[in-house]
Amino acid sequence: MITQSAAGDSRAAEAAKEMAWEQLHSGPWHSVVPIWRDAYAMACLYVAKIHYSSGEFNLALKALDMGLIMGGFTLRDDLNLCIGKVSSALRGEAFSDNGESRRNSQWRMDLNMAEVRVINCKLRLYECMNNFDAKYLKVLRLLPVKSLSCKTVGKKSSLSLEGFLQDHLISGFPVIISNSMTHWPAKDRWNDMNYLKKVAGFRTVPVEVGKNYLCSEWKQELITFSEFLERIQSNDCSNADMSYLAQHQLFEQIQELKQDIVIPDYCFVGGGEMRSINAWFGPPGTVTPLHHDPHHNILAQVVGRKYIRLYPASISEELYPHSETMLSNSSQVDLDNIDDKEFPKVLDLEFVDCILEEGEMLYIPPKWWHYVRSLTTSFSVSFWWSDAPNSPDS
Structure with missing residues (x-):
């Protein structure tokens, strides 16, 4: 059962993801301000966290893949780390009895580290943007x-x-x-x-x-x-x-x-x-x-x-x-x-x-x-x- 607080977090994460998505499609791809790619990746991490906590592993993995495909490079390691966790869950690898609390704790730690990287890298420009x-x-x-x-x-x-x-x-x-x-x-x-x-x-x-x-x-x-x-x-x-x-x-x-x-x-x-x-x-x-x-x-x-x-x-x-x-x-x-x-x-x-x-x-x-x-x-x-x-x- 999703609590009122969790539902609010979910709406906020989806709204942030949609806002960044709109910015990614506001003009030619090479003219997109790089921070919006990081913002989109960050939103995808949060959306994935919510799905993962609810046991919706397929939706979590889709959100993480979207972060890799459309997001910036600052959070690529974090996305890949989380993809490994979700993929393990999808393949049926067992969690211990306290697995759910451990999962949520690990997500919080991963996301906090990711936030620090985004803040520190807001003004970075990505030479590789043109590859996309x-x-x-x-x-x-x-x-x-x-x-x-x-x-x-x-x-x-x-x-x-x-x-x-x-x-x-x-x-x-x-x-x-x-x-x-x-x-x-x-x-x-x-x-x-x-x-x-x-x-x-x-x-x-x-x-x-x-x-x-x-x-x-x-x-x-x-x-x-x-x-x-x-x-x-x-x-x-x-x-x-x-x-x-x-x-x-x-x-x-x-x-x-x-x-x-x-x-x-x-x-x-x-x-x-x-x-x-x-x-x-x-x-x-x-x-x-x-x-x-x-x-x-x-x-x-x-x-x-x-x-x-x-x-x-x-x-x-x-x-x-x-x-x-x-x-x-x-x-x-x-x-x-x-x-x-x-x-x-x-x-x-x-x-x-x-x-x-x-x-x-x-x-x-x-x-x-x-x-x-x-x-x-x-x-x-x-x-x-x-x-x-x-x-x-x-």
């Missing part, structure tokens, strides 16, 4: 690809770091690297849906729904990982309702999955700096429209297969990029249904393509245009890094 810019949130899918290329991306087994530096990083040309992921725990674990459900099933994740992010019907949803896995396994998704966990920093959110992957040594050749590690997980047919990214990219194919087509950065104008700033890294051309009257230059452009097999990595140089379609259920990891600080292109 809305223009990078993509859910995608695709129709049949016309295999018209006259060239295929070269493939090299266990490519040496020196060979990668000289033949691809410096020259700026794609390559498929095989036999470099055999030591990843993910290679075995992620093919098992039961493992994924056990590790992350209760967690809330952002998925993108619709044909792709350039379509008017495209939208985003927040669902549990278990619900997402059920959608993947249903095999009845149309273009309008296909769900894709796309370009999400899943491994910062769910630490257990982070233990399953290894950052490739290639990402550190030449003294580069890691920018982000993103997950791409969805059913057959998910598509990323033709676009380019600002960083070096290694796309590691852990589960399934993908078709990928690439165009060099030197022909960007012939690919008809959108004029809007937010979409300037995306092409107006639909490669599955090319309008040769509106985009006549595209048909004569040379490109390279490949089918990226399970256990292979693809290096995509900065600003290279690429189009990606999942041929099977696919789970990929992309590693973005920038040039060394003193390099001409950094």
Whole structure:
């Protein structure tokens, strides 16, 4: 039974969470004042505490995940600590007879420490805010690809770091690297849906729904990982309702999955700096429209297969990029249904393509245009890094 005082605390926490939520959506994401992200994370901690004290573990975990996804970095350790406690409860790990009072006492201690960190960090600015810019949130899918290329991306087994530096990083040309992921725990674990459900099933994740992010019907949803896995396994998704966990920093959110992957040594050749590690997980047919990214990219194919087509950065104008700033890294051309009257230059452009097999990595140089379609259920990891600080292109 919820007391009048507890009900008041619950309303106050929800009101604070809603107020911060409104501020997070008051304009472009990069212009949000950083303290509102901390305020949102703090409100999520309080909301989670109330649900947890009432035994509503699923609601508590959802609130904590929202704090990780939308909140600032000041309270990330506190959120992860509390997620561990709630996850233990959901998995049925027993508490002692005085477990309830111990839980509430621990929450109070964790939250008091968190409050001190928020107060001390109110004026901090977060350089990493731009990592969550809305223009990078993509859910995608695709129709049949016309295999018209006259060239295929070269493939090299266990490519040496020196060979990668000289033949691809410096020259700026794609390559498929095989036999470099055999030591990843993910290679075995992620093919098992039961493992994924056990590790992350209760967690809330952002998925993108619709044909792709350039379509008017495209939208985003927040669902549990278990619900997402059920959608993947249903095999009845149309273009309008296909769900894709796309370009999400899943491994910062769910630490257990982070233990399953290894950052490739290639990402550190030449003294580069890691920018982000993103997950791409969805059913057959998910598509990323033709676009380019600002960083070096290694796309590691852990589960399934993908078709990928690439165009060099030197022909960007012939690919008809959108004029809007937010979409300037995306092409107006639909490669599955090319309008040769509106985009006549595209048909004569040379490109390279490949089918990226399970256990292979693809290096995509900065600003290279690429189009990606999942041929099977696919789970990929992309590693973005920038040039060394003193390099001409950094």
